[in-house]
Amino acid sequence: MLRTHDIEINKKYFDERGMEELIGIIKHELCHYHLHLEKRGYQHRDADFRQLLKLVGGPRFCTPLEESAKNKSKKLCRYQCKKCGHLYTRKKRINTDRYVCGKCKGKLILLQEVLIK
Numbered sequence: 001m002l003r004t005h006d007i008e009i010n011k012k013y014f015d016e017r018g019m020e021e022l023i024g025i026i027k028h029e030l031c032h033y034h035l036h037l038e039k040r041g042y043q044h045r046d047a048d049f050r051q052l053l054k055l056v057g058g059p060r061f062c063t064p065l066e067e068s069a070k071n072k073s074k075k076l077c078r079y080q081c082k083k084c085g086h087l088y089t090r091k092k093r094i095n096t097d098r099y100v101c102g103k104c105k106g107k108l109i110l111l112q113e114v115l116i117k
């Protein structure tokens, strides 16, 4: 976190990637912080950052695990109209007080939430 210069490490990294990659992640984060504190280019696209990262041998990108985990599981909500029984699938939960059936204006009820991996 750039504001506090704390490093948060998810134990998942260690479990899934092992010690070597974990050290790489810490190196990468420290490069961000070091340059940020020195008011130099601390972002991925900055030359300062890329040079320092090369020097310490860290990976080019940070937190790939969380990003891929996010993309892996998507949630779908299934709704059914109480009146005509028409089924709807939405990517997010909807407010059933505000949204009604597009066909008959009947009330929608949440049937289930499905996790897709």
Ligand SMILES: [Zn+2]
Binding pocket: 028, 032, 044, 060, 061, 062
């Ligand atoms: Zn980074």
Ligand SMILES: [Zn+2]
Binding pocket: 081, 082, 083, 084, 085, 086, 101, 102, 103, 104, 105, 106
């Ligand atoms: Zn309906």
